Amino acid sequence: MSEHGRNPSGPGDKGAASRVGAPSLGAPVLIALVIGGLALAFAYTGGWLSPGRLTPGRMVAALSDRGGNPLGHRRNHSKGICFTGQFEANGAGADLSTAPMLAAGRYPVIGRFAIAVGNPDAPDAAGRVRSMAVRIVAPDGEEWRSGMNDSPVFVVATAPAFYELTLAQDIDPATGKPNPPAMAQFLSAHPESAPFAEWAKTAAWTDSYADQTYNSLNAFRFVDAQGVSHLVRWSMRSTTAPHDVPAEKLSHLGPDFLESDLKQKLAQGPLEWRLVVTLAAPGDPSNDATKAWPPDRKQIDVGTLTVQRAEDEADGPCRDYNYDPTILPAGIEPSDDPLQAARSAAYAKSFDLRTAEAADYPRTPPHPGDAP
């Protein structure tokens, strides 16, 4: 490089040809270093140099590998059914958040009930964790998407712990079930999972999606018109009396029992849930979904979700939506809960995979009698 410097005669000099033959070795080396360095930095950023990095791809692959054939389906909560309905806000939430769908009014909803397993053919009544996803749309096109579970807390607080849990749930091909020691080992290494495990062991089982209350689990921030932010969690509280059923009886119900039950109930009339927002008190954790907030926290009923119609997922309206819980209107923001980013990234990966696999999940008429 030493003999280069700025060309004293300036770039206007036309004697370029005479300079071509005599560059030092330094110039090609410098060029290779710059270009190679950029390429390496790109590869590092993309994770190609870090095989141990927990990427959305690895997370979703672990979810896919638990057994069952999830091609074309969501990689978790794979078995589910679509619903449509509306959310009627009573206006009480408007003091806490400027979200347009919390102002008094009616907003259309496309949602989904599911069980938290990776097998789209699993018998649904035996699913311990049931979920409700909603997509509430405001007139200006803003959306509030939420994925809620019927457990009072989540099983882990972080993405790496969820990955470990997913590996522990791998189906043993010999038994067709997860390996019990793997789960015991996970639980002993993760004391934060104890509240969830206690719920899973002791909570009453029911035979319906309709009688469950579904919880946001993660904390969010409601931002009001003054710009003040309120730490909240929310629940869709069922108004249907629970129908307790012994767990051993559930395994004898049909593979699609919860879906048939939902359709049957909706044939009698719509089902309702109250959307209840819980306000945190100072010191309540914003970043740990394994910890319940004390039951005396202020709760505000902000409206009613009315579920009117259920449709099979194969060609139902929820099929091609990603219920990413960070898709939020102005006035609702994610908290510092690390699970929110992880859910968003992993759901996107799952969505990208399944939209590319549509051929593996044919769109069949949901009501054979309606087909032409």
Next chain:
Amino acid sequence: MNGAVERFTPLQRVVHWLMAAMVLTMLFIGIGQVSTLQPKFLTLIAIHKPLGIAILALVVFRIGLRLRRGAPPLPADLHWTQAAAAKGSHVLLYVLLVAMPLVGWSMLSAGGYPIVLYQPWAIQLPQIMPHNDTLHAVLRSAHTYLAYLFFATILLHAAAALFHGLMRRDGVFESMASWRAGR
């Protein structure tokens, strides 16, 4: 053209380097966000969308600028294959500058996502594609592979620029990179 080798106009140079920084940032954010589950994912994606639209707006302005102001001629002694490669790679860069944001926007539309540029103010763009899973899958793949092509083309472009600046020293590099006063 007067006697001296021309440079791009100062405005062209400013826009070029501004977009160079934006596009490199964009490519690194893009490859970074799809490979992390950490909280920075949300930050990266919140930057990615408005930055992409800013690049789209700038490239429209820049194409107008390029059509009005032109470009300095390549050195007369450049081999025709190199001149063709230079012309072709620049056309490809412009095509990618326009295509990448449009493919990203289309992909989100086809995926049924709201196109949120700034969430706290509810700044949203309209959907420009029907909500369709197959369309989403095609556009999603295109967004990835065009990004790889874009990054490779930028590396080639940078290598060629350095080749002109350090080895041929023919004024091509300075036509965009020199900040001396005057034209």
